[in-house]
Amino acid sequence: MATAGKVIKCKAAVAWEAGKPLSMEEVEVAPPQAMEVRVKILFTSLCHTDVYFWEAKGQTPMFPRIFGHEAGGIVESVGEGVTELAPGDHVLPVFTGECKECPHCKSAESNMCDLLRINTDRGVMIGDGKSRFSIDGKPIYHFVGTSTFSEYTVMHVGCVAKINPEAPLDKVCVLSCGISTGLGASINVAKPPKGSTVAIFGLGAVGLAVSALIPLLIVLQLQSACATGLHLFTPSCLYDSGCRRCKDCRCIKDHWC
Numbered sequence: 001m002a003t004a005g006k007v008i009k010c011k012a013a014v015a016w017e018a019g020k021p022l023s024m025e026e027v028e029v030a031p032p033q034a035m036e037v038r039v040k041i042l043f044t045s046l047c048h049t050d051v052y053f054w055e056a057k058g059q060t061p062m063f064p065r066i067f068g069h070e071a072g073g074i075v076e077s078v079g080e081g082v083t084e085l086a087p088g089d090h091v092l093p094v095f096t097g098e099c100k101e102c103p104h105c106k107s108a109e110s111n112m113c114d115l116l117r118i119n120t121d122r123g124v125m126i127g128d129g130k131s132r133f134s135i136d137g138k139p140i141y142h143f144v145g146t147s148t149f150s151e152y153t154v155m156h157v158g159c160v161a162k163i164n165p166e167a168p169l170d171k172v173c174v175l176s177c178g179i180s181t182g183l184g185a186s187i188n189v190a191k192p193p194k195g196s197t198v199a200i201f202g203l204g205a206v207g208l209a210v211s212a213l214i215p216l217l218i219v220l221q222l223q224s225a226c227a228t229g230l231h232l233f234t235p236s237c238l239y240d241s242g243c244r245r246c247k248d249c250r251c252i253k254d255h256w257c
């Protein structure tokens, strides 16, 4: 691509201070260095982890910073040594990356890579300890190695997953955090035996990913929009016209199916 090896100027949502509104700025994004890729972010979503570190309560503040870690994009250029990705590849960022070499990466029981495991206190690239983002020469910190609230971002190649280009990026971007977190917690950690009764607390992207995996569960919807508080329902009941439903939120009042 014509931009390969050059600094790219683009828009990014920059957090200048903890808890202060993000500001749309023109940032400079340096070319990817060894084992890095620069990605054009086409879709990104907001996860509560972004909010938590933006609030920075009880944390060591690291600002200015570009948040964002759940996204989808297309590789713009690759750095030296990158062989498994090429410009034009459709990719998702992965904040807990894999070097594929360390004991954790080779283990079926862990994905806490020695090199690329999530590190919220690091705001620079692993390779040279520098940021790839700047405004008028002033560095802007990265976030969990992804920083997807920018039209272009630079990531370690181990923090990028290549996907089928036919997958719609506007929809599969949630695989890079919410869905994989819910599925992973179920399959790899909870490992509920067949026939288990389980409870899911909260039905955001993570909770819904679990419920999609285990369709015959009983869901405790603690964050119902219905004003009457706790409601119980099973997903199958939502399609059963025989159930008594709350008029406001479709969950079932005083009814155990």
Ligand SMILES: [Zn+2]
Pocket: 047, 048, 049, 050, 069, 070, 177, 178
């Ligand atoms: Zn997330």
Ligand SMILES: [Zn+2]
Pocket: 098, 099, 100, 101, 102, 103, 104, 105, 112, 113, 114, 115, 116
């Ligand atoms: Zn590793």
